Amino acid sequence: MRFTRLRRELADEMEAHLAERVDELMEAGMGAQEARQQARREFGNATLYAEISRQSWGWTRVERIGKDFRHALRTLRASPLFTVTAVLSLALGIGANTAIFTLLYASLWRPLPVQDPHAIFQLVRAAPGSQSWDEYSYSYPLFQQLSESASNVGEVFAKGGFDSQKFGVDSASNERVAGEAVSANFFSALRVEPLLGRVFEARDDSVLGGNHVAVLSRDFWMRRFQSSPAILGKTILYNETPYTVVGVAQPGFTGVDAEASIDVWVPLTSSVDKGWLTEPNVNWLRLLVRLRPGMVPAQAQAMFEGVFRAHLADKLLPGASPHWKPVLTSQRIALRPSSSGIATTGRKYEKPLLVLLGLVALVLLIACGNVANLILERNAARQREITLRLALGAGRGRIVSQLFTESLLLAVAGAACGVLLAAWGTRLLISFLPQASLPLAFDLRPGLVALGFTACTAVVTAMLFGLGPALRACIANADLSLRGGQRVTGTSLGGRLLVAGQLALSLLLLIGAGLFLSTLRNLKTTDLGFRPEDVLTFDLSFPKATPENRVRQTYVRIKERLESHAGVVVASYAWPSIYGHGGWSGGIKVEGHTAEPGEDNDVGMIAAGPGFFESIGLGLLRGRYLNLQDQSGKPPVAVVNESFARHYFGSSPAVGRRIKLAADGQPQREIVGVVRDARHYGVREKAWRMVYVPGWKVDGGFFVRAHLNARLLSDIIRAEVSAADKIAHIERIRPLEVDVNDMVSQERLAAALSSVFGALAVVLAAIGLCGVVAYGISRRTNEFGIRMALGAQRGDVQRLVLRQTIPLIVAGVAAGMVGAVTLAHVLDAVISGMLYGVKPADIAVFAGSTLLLAAVALLAALLPARRASRIDPMIALRYE
Amino acid sequence: MENKINRDLFPGALEMMILQTLRLGGPLHGYALAQHLKRTSEDLLQIEEGSLYPAMQRMLKAGWVAAEWGMSTRNRRVRIYKLTAAGRKQLASEVSSFERMMEGIARVMRPAES
Numbered sequence: 001m002r003f004t005r006l007r008r009e010l011a012d013e014m015e016a017h018l019a020e021r022v023d024e025l026m027e028a029g030m031g032a033q034e035a036r037q038q039a040r041r042e043f044g045n046a047t048l049y050a051e052i053s054r055q056s057w058g059w060t061r062v063e064r065i066g067k068d069f070r071h072a073l074r075t076l077r078a079s080p081l082f083t084v085t086a087v088l089s090l091a092l093g094i095g096a097n098t099a100i101f102t103l104l105y106a107s108l109w110r111p112l113p114v115q116d117p118h119a120i121f122q123l124v125r126a127a128p129g130s131q132s133w134d135e136y137s138y139s140y141p142l143f144q145q146l147s148e149s150a151s152n153v154g155e156v157f158a159k160g161g162f163d164s165q166k167f168g169v170d171s172a173s174n175e176r177v178a179g180e181a182v183s184a185n186f187f188s189a190l191r192v193e194p195l196l197g198r199v200f201e202a203r204d205d206s207v208l209g210g211n212h213v214a215v216l217s218r219d220f221w222m223r224r225f226q227s228s229p230a231i232l233g234k235t236i237l238y239n240e241t242p243y244t245v246v247g248v249a250q251p252g253f254t255g256v257d258a259e260a261s262i263d264v265w266v267p268l269t270s271s272v273d274k275g276w277l278t279e280p281n282v283n284w285l286r287l288l289v290r291l292r293p294g295m296v297p298a299q300a301q302a303m304f305e306g307v308f309r310a311h312l313a314d315k316l317l318p319g320a321s322p323h324w325k326p327v328l329t330s331q332r333i334a335l336r337p338s339s340s341g342i343a344t345t346g347r348k349y350e351k352p353l354l355v356l357l358g359l360v361a362l363v364l365l366i367a368c369g370n371v372a373n374l375i376l377e378r379n380a381a382r383q384r385e386i387t388l389r390l391a392l393g394a395g396r397g398r399i400v401s402q403l404f405t406e407s408l409l410l411a412v413a414g415a416a417c418g419v420l421l422a423a424w425g426t427r428l429l430i431s432f433l434p435q436a437s438l439p440l441a442f443d444l445r446p447g448l449v450a451l452g453f454t455a456c457t458a459v460v461t462a463m464l465f466g467l468g469p470a471l472r473a474c475i476a477n478a479d480l481s482l483r484g485g486q487r488v489t490g491t492s493l494g495g496r497l498l499v500a501g502q503l504a505l506s507l508l509l510l511i512g513a514g515l516f517l518s519t520l521r522n523l524k525t526t527d528l529g530f531r532p533e534d535v536l537t538f539d540l541s542f543p544k545a546t547p548e549n550r551v552r553q554t555y556v557r558i559k560e561r562l563e564s565h566a567g568v569v570v571a572s573y574a575w576p577s578i579y580g581h582g583g584w585s586g587g588i589k590v591e592g593h594t595a596e597p598g599e600d601n602d603v604g605m606i607a608a609g610p611g612f613f614e615s616i617g618l619g620l621l622r623g624r625y626l627n628l629q630d631q632s633g634k635p636p637v638a639v640v641n642e643s644f645a646r647h648y649f650g651s652s653p654a655v656g657r658r659i660k661l662a663a664d665g666q667p668q669r670e671i672v673g674v675v676r677d678a679r680h681y682g683v684r685e686k687a688w689r690m691v692y693v694p695g696w697k698v699d700g701g702f703f704v705r706a707h708l709n710a711r712l713l714s715d716i717i718r719a720e721v722s723a724a725d726k727i728a729h730i731e732r733i734r735p736l737e738v739d740v741n742d743m744v745s746q747e748r749l750a751a752a753l754s755s756v757f758g759a760l761a762v763v764l765a766a767i768g769l770c771g772v773v774a775y776g777i778s779r780r781t782n783e784f785g786i787r788m789a790l791g792a793q794r795g796d797v798q799r800l801v802l803r804q805t806i807p808l809i810v811a812g813v814a815a816g817m818v819g820a821v822t823l824a825h826v827l828d829a830v831i832s833g834m835l836y837g838v839k840p841a842d843i844a845v846f847a848g849s850t851l852l853l854a855a856v857a858l859l860a861a862l863l864p865a866r867r868a869s870r871i872d873p874m875i876a877l878r879y880e
Numbered sequence: 881m882e883n884k885i886n887r888d889l890f891p892g893a894l895e896m897m898i899l900q901t902l903r904l905g906g907p908l909h910g911y912a913l914a915q916h917l918k919r920t921s922e923d924l925l926q927i928e929e930g931s932l933y934p935a936m937q938r939m940l941k942a943g944w945v946a947a948e949w950g951m952s953t954r955n956r957r958v959r960i961y962k963l964t965a966a967g968r969k970q971l972a973s974e975v976s977s978f979e980r981m982m983e984g985i986a987r988v989m990r991p992a993e994s
Contacts (some may be wrong), residue, residue: 010933013910013933013959014910014930016909016910016957016958017910017929017958018910018953020956021911021929023954044928044930044931045930046930048930049933051936053933055934056934056937056938057937262933275968394991483943608966766905
């Protein structure tokens with residue numbers, strides 16, 4: 001703006017000067033035409049003076065950049081094919097990087113929108129080595145004890161798990177919201193202000209039985225209540241209990257879990273049975289702390305650890321079972337920085353995502369290689385223009401900056417398209433993650449950090465692919481290219497090195513993809529012990545006050561109704577889940593087996609309805625399955641699995657033996673059958689000793705095995721459930737395979753993405769190789785023409801081309817192999833945990849990837865070589 | 881490139897003369913300044929009128945002169961330059977160094993007379 005004004009003023013001023021002179025000369029009697037010429041002569045070169053004047057403003061640099069920019073835009077528009085190819089490959093590379101970075105940022109790094117988030121830490125109750133150590137690790141009494149003694153360290157606050165909760169305004173409905181229970185100091189410790197009304201205060205937790213008040217998130221308030229201020233004081237139904245809305249939280253705050261966007265908060269004390277508030281053995285809370293300014297985390301941790309030890313000795317250890325005691329004493333409290341919240345999902349996928357980020361960085365490098373090669377070719381074609389300009393006195397710096405501006409423009413265009421691709425890609429990534437009853441709700445809005453990442457990537461890529469060719473173009477021998485006639489033989493060393501590098505990187509990616517794919521295959525082909533194919537599963541919920549008997553009858557009616565359909569093989573129910581984390585376990589006494597001290601006599605248990613084993617396809621080894629008769633509990637029976645039978649009875653028959661379950665009202669149960677080992681707790685987990693007892697429990701899940709397609713069967717299920725009991729509500733109908741797949745979601749994510757990127761890398765490298773070979777041939781057209789005129793056969797020419805290309809391929813593949821072996825050793829610890837049934841340096845994967853890459857590379861070289869052999873000697877020679 | 885244009889003058893000479901002209905003649909616009917220089921030097925100096933403008937821009941930037949838009953006697957919109965306090969100081973220092981230089985040159989050229 002300022003620049004254009006200054007420029008216009010200067011032009012006006014000079015114009016006025018000339019006009020004054022013309023006037024004066026004409027007054028002296030000179031003719032108009034002559035006067036103008038005279039005035040101009042006396043003034044000198046106006047354009048030159050204007051330009052020199054402008055130099056003193058210090059704007060020339062900007063002006064020059066503008067000029068370079070416009071020039072680059074023109075040249076890029078002049079060769080659309082080149083531009084589109086370059087922008088697309090960059091967009092893919094940058095987009096993939098941005099997508100993965102965005103997900104990492106949203107799930108792991110985005111700071112909580114609160115004041116000074118770095119003072120916030122999570123209290124992790126960790127039994128080193130165990131798996132689910134951060135899940136609901138604190139009881140309410142322990143929270144209170146930690147909170148009271150921490151007053152000079154910081155503020156400890158607590159929350160239960162977030163979940164999908166029934167919600168209604170006037171009457172109960174099937175509406176669901178994301179809700180969680182939090183301690184009364186949750187908002188004040190986080191420094192979250194109310195937008196409307198108030199947030200929770202200390203008194204909300206001190207009322208006996210809890211104060212039934214609720215705080216809404218701003219988003220929910222806007223969405224559900226159209227931002228009506230009349231919401232304050234209104235009564236809502238949350239989890240079928242009336243609550244009074246007292247406030248709306250500050251904009252942007254949706255809880256401390258990155259993967260959830262909370263709609264409704266209620267106080268801890270109002271959300272559970274009173275018994276939970278005094279029971280030290282019910283662990284259902286997560287604790288966070290805002291440390292006081294200047295407080296060192298290590299010091300705070302030592303303090304918490306002391307309180308925890310005292311609590312253990314006081315409350316937990318005296319009543320603990322001998323099996324449980326060592327687990328308790330091995331637990332420690334650690335402080336984990338949580339400026340971005342709790343990030344459970346983010347931490348779970350951190351490793352695969354970081355490895356993938358590394359892989360897509362390689363893809364981007366390969367894409368850079370291609371673009372650099374394209375530019376090298378283009379610059380070679382423009383060598384005469386460049387040399388001419390150098391000869392005419394253009395500075396090398398000017399030409400480099402001009403060529404680099406082109407690259408920068410390409411990178412920026414690529415980044416812009418990449419950001420669009422990334423928006424779609426991030427959602428695709430999230431669709432790979434398992435969905436619970438509450439869908440994952442990461443905050444994916446593009447922020448400064450994500451855009452900054454993309455911008456940096458763009459600039460770095462531009463430097464990678466643009467600076468080299470630009471510098472090279474200027475160093476090229478000026479004489480040679482001016483002398484006309486492109487009698488250059490061979491391809492540029494730079495281009496060949498680039499292609500070899502691309503092949504090497506592609507091999508790394510292919511091997512990575514191969515490893516992850518084998519892992520996934522190994523996991524999927526591992527025998528689970530049951531057959532999840534052709535089974536749909538769903539959960540039911542009933543209004544709170546429904547009598548248990550009615551619910552039980554509904555279960556039986558649904559089973560009967562479903563089984564009356566042709567195509568439905570068997571329908572049954574069981575509790576708790578048959579596949580996934582957690583479950584039901586307890587101690588056991590086996591008749592005739594004397595427990596040794598320290599022996600683990602805990603077994604996994606499942607309460608199974610009639611037809612349960614048939615529905616999930618769990619094979620019978622000896623005895624019989626549970627039948628309808630057994631449901632009455634007279635006589636009490638049980639089915640055990642192979643591991644159980646082997647552990648307690650060895651080779652002697654298990655059927656007919658008696659066991660006593662600690663969690664059981666029944667005196668003793670007789671074992672009537674032995675079934676195969678099923679991995680109920682995940683593919684990677686060992687098969688536990690299991691006891692299946694006939695029975696029914698509220699919240700049991702249904703399993704329907706049928707020869708019908710999933711949609712048809714879902715419709716049948718919906719109709720039959722509603723016909724069996726109108727108040728029953730279906731939570732989620734899904735194939736049982738979805739549950740099984742969700743357990744390998746990390747591996748699925750790694751395998752799917754690494755194979756997509758591996759394929760992309762190979763295609764990019766093949767295009768690069770093809771281009772370099774074709775370019776080399778095009779520069780040697782007249783040489784080949786002469787050879788063929790002198791009697792060379794087509795095969796000879798092909799061999800000639802291949803003889804030059806094969807060393808390139810071999811070099812690339814060898815370099816890639818060395819790199820892969822080195823990486824496999826260096827990253828062994830990181831990668832091994834992500835693999836299953838395959839080693840980081842797996843020979844089959846290495847050999848397969850190498851063969852595949854070599855084959856594709858040969859093909860890519862063969863295509864242009866065949867074209868070369870069809871060169872017409874006459875046309876080729878006429879070139880001369 | 882600048883040196884080529886003012887090949888008859890030493891660097892800074894044009895600026896010095898412009899400053900002096902403004903000091904004696906008061907605020908002037910570009911054309912009047914050029915004519916004044918031409919007249920007083922009696923056309924002895926070969927200055928292209930256009931070369932005034934780069935010099936004016938440099939001095940504006942240095943703060944030796946200030947400019948504002950006004951009207952010429954022929955009623956044309958022109959930029960009128962006037963000397964600033966900094967310009968006055970600059971002129972004094974340039975004049976003194978110029979005089980020293982002239983004296984030096986003179987002594988070299990006419991050694992007998994000294």
